[in-house]
Amino acid sequence: MIVVKLGGGAGIGHAALVADVAALIAQGERLVLVHGTSHQANRLGERLGHPPRFVQSPTGFTSRYTDRQTLEIFMMAAAGLVNTTLVEALQRAGVNALGLSGIDGRLLAGQRKATIRVVEDGKPRVLRDDWTGTIEQVNAALLQSLLAAGYVPVVAPLAVSHAGEGLNVDGDRAAGAIAVALAADALVLLTNVPGLLRTLADESSLVPRIPRDALERWLPLAQGRMKKKLLGAGEALAGGVRRVVLADARRDAPLAAALAGSGTVIE
Amino acid sequence: MIVVKLGGGAGIGHAALVADVAALIAQGERLVLVHGTSHQANRLGERLGHPPRFVQSPTGFTSRYTDRQTLEIFMMAAAGLVNTTLVEALQRAGVNALGLSGIDGRLLAGQRKATIRVVEDGKPRVLRDDWTGTIEQVNAALLQSLLAAGYVPVVAPLAVSHAGEGLNVDGDRAAGAIAVALAADALVLLTNVPGLLRTLADESSLVPRIPRDALERWLPLAQGRMKKKLLGAGEALAGGVRRVVLADARRDAPLAAALAGSGTVIE
Numbered sequence: 001m002i003v004v005k006l007g008g009g010a011g012i013g014h015a016a017l018v019a020d021v022a023a024l025i026a027q028g029e030r031l032v033l034v035h036g037t038s039h040q041a042n043r044l045g046e047r048l049g050h051p052p053r054f055v056q057s058p059t060g061f062t063s064r065y066t067d068r069q070t071l072e073i074f075m076m077a078a079a080g081l082v083n084t085t086l087v088e089a090l091q092r093a094g095v096n097a098l099g100l101s102g103i104d105g106r107l108l109a110g111q112r113k114a115t116i117r118v119v120e121d122g123k124p125r126v127l128r129d130d131w132t133g134t135i136e137q138v139n140a141a142l143l144q145s146l147l148a149a150g151y152v153p154v155v156a157p158l159a160v161s162h163a164g165e166g167l168n169v170d171g172d173r174a175a176g177a178i179a180v181a182l183a184a185d186a187l188v189l190l191t192n193v194p195g196l197l198r199t200l201a202d203e204s205s206l207v208p209r210i211p212r213d214a215l216e217r218w219l220p221l222a223q224g225r226m227k228k229k230l231l232g233a234g235e236a237l238a239g240g241v242r243r244v245v246l247a248d249a250r251r252d253a254p255l256a257a258a259l260a261g262s263g264t265v266i267e
Numbered sequence: 268m269i270v271v272k273l274g275g276g277a278g279i280g281h282a283a284l285v286a287d288v289a290a291l292i293a294q295g296e297r298l299v300l301v302h303g304t305s306h307q308a309n310r311l312g313e314r315l316g317h318p319p320r321f322v323q324s325p326t327g328f329t330s331r332y333t334d335r336q337t338l339e340i341f342m343m344a345a346a347g348l349v350n351t352t353l354v355e356a357l358q359r360a361g362v363n364a365l366g367l368s369g370i371d372g373r374l375l376a377g378q379r380k381a382t383i384r385v386v387e388d389g390k391p392r393v394l395r396d397d398w399t400g401t402i403e404q405v406n407a408a409l410l411q412s413l414l415a416a417g418y419v420p421v422v423a424p425l426a427v428s429h430a431g432e433g434l435n436v437d438g439d440r441a442a443g444a445i446a447v448a449l450a451a452d453a454l455v456l457l458t459n460v461p462g463l464l465r466t467l468a469d470e471s472s473l474v475p476r477i478p479r480d481a482l483e484r485w486l487p488l489a490q491g492r493m494k495k496k497l498l499g500a501g502e503a504l505a506g507g508v509r510r511v512v513l514a515d516a517r518r519d520a521p522l523a524a525a526l527a528g529s530g531t532v533i534e
Contacts (some may be wrong), residue, residue: 098367
């Protein structure tokens with residue numbers, strides 16, 4: 001069992017991964033695919049006159065402030081455009097894909113953070129009407145029954161609060177939570193960099209392997225999204241996933257390459 | 268087993284039906300919900316600078332010309348906004364809803380009509396790059412397994428071609444095909460009129476009951492969308508559905524009222 005997250009950044013297409021997934025499924029592999037949405041959500045927000053607003057937490061993380069209108073734009077981009085066209089591309093390649101968001105059947109349930117603390121212009125501020133959250137429960141039975149019936153689940157990064165509200169959640173953390181719930185052998189995070197880099201701008205400075213015990217020492221090196229990915233990798237390993245691979249989505253056969261050991265392998 | 272189609276026209280909200288569905292589910296009823304998207308798809312197309320283009324067939328039917336860009340707008344409106352917010356509203360009401368489009372798991376499979384004949388300014392024309400189609404197969408096993416596991420399936424009106432392409436399909440016909448595949452007791456089509464009217468502008472001219480043998484005689488009376496609904500009703504009855512009700516979505520408890528006999532009952 002493999003859980004794959006396809007990044008939603010600019011420059012990441014579907015075609016190479018779709019061909020790769022079709023080949024693995026034909027070999028009998030069981031797989032859940034989670035996708036990001038950031039680039040398409042940003043683009044749609046700009047086209048609709050409601051561009052994204054990124055905020056910084058007091059601990060230095062950057063995230064998307066999600067008011068209700070942004071959540072609905074995110075629903076259109078994630079569950080509407082990215083999920084549906086990815087499922088369509090898989091169907092064209094002969095894979096019986098089935099798309100879900102985390103709201104469907106309470107696939108990903110968690111806690112809403114309606115109020116968030118941010119730092120703007122160096123000053124702390126509180127923002128209300130936020131529709132983001134953290135995942136606390138995965139409906140593994142739903143995924144398992146779909147997998148047993150021969151479907152390939154394709155998951156959009158939305159979750160449902162305990163009160164039933166839709167939430168924007170981090171795709172890497174969603175993939176990690178699913179990998180833990182399914183006791184996956186591997187979690188593969190495909191993105192628009194080759195893996196963890198010692199020097200951000202230098203793609204040849206790839207860190208090829210991190211023993212799980214050493215993960216914490218590498219955290220200060222990681223910046224931006226990569227820090228979240230390493231934290232998510234740590235959670236997945238602590239939850240029983242055997243191996244996490246951070247690898248490049250922008251090449252041919254990205255999944256096969258990641259499973260063969262390219263990228264940063266954490267185990 | 269009941270299949271309900273909620274119209275996608277202007278002025279049709281979700282709240283009344285959601286409360287109604289929650290009450291029926293609490294009583295142990297089994298139900299599949301199909302929704303339209305037309306108003307939201309039109310609005311999104313206009314906001315994105317790609318307004319809808321309606322075309323007339325040589326036999327007088329009006330439909331949406333769906334080029335690839337329109338299909339993707341339709342995906343965002345149908346699978347993204349309408350389906351996800353409807354599932355969210357049901358979850359908030361305590362119903363474990365699960366949204367799917369007809370592409371997911373090949374739920375609704377059919378034939379693409381890549382080329383359509385239309386009449387424009389009185390002249391016949393052929394339009395290419397159309398992404399619409401007709402439904403030939405319903406994956407009833409998928410719906411049945413979801414229903415058996417306690418989920419309420421919520422279906423967006425998209426289908427998948429034999430080659431795996433996404434298609435825009437008519438929501439009423441999709442609901443009819445699902446009702447036949449599930450051997451439903453009733454198919455309820457909720458829309459923004461009280462049912463079939465003898466005089467289009469006069470809501471008091473409702474036709475309360477049509478025996479199935481007499482349906483064909485009423486076809487000339489029906490105009491626009493209503494003609495398609497009557498054709499769909501005829502297909503559903505011919506396919507084994509016991510009763511079709513055309514009823515008003517704009518009132519309290521619209522589903523309970525329709526099941527109690529308000530609207531136009533065809534049986």
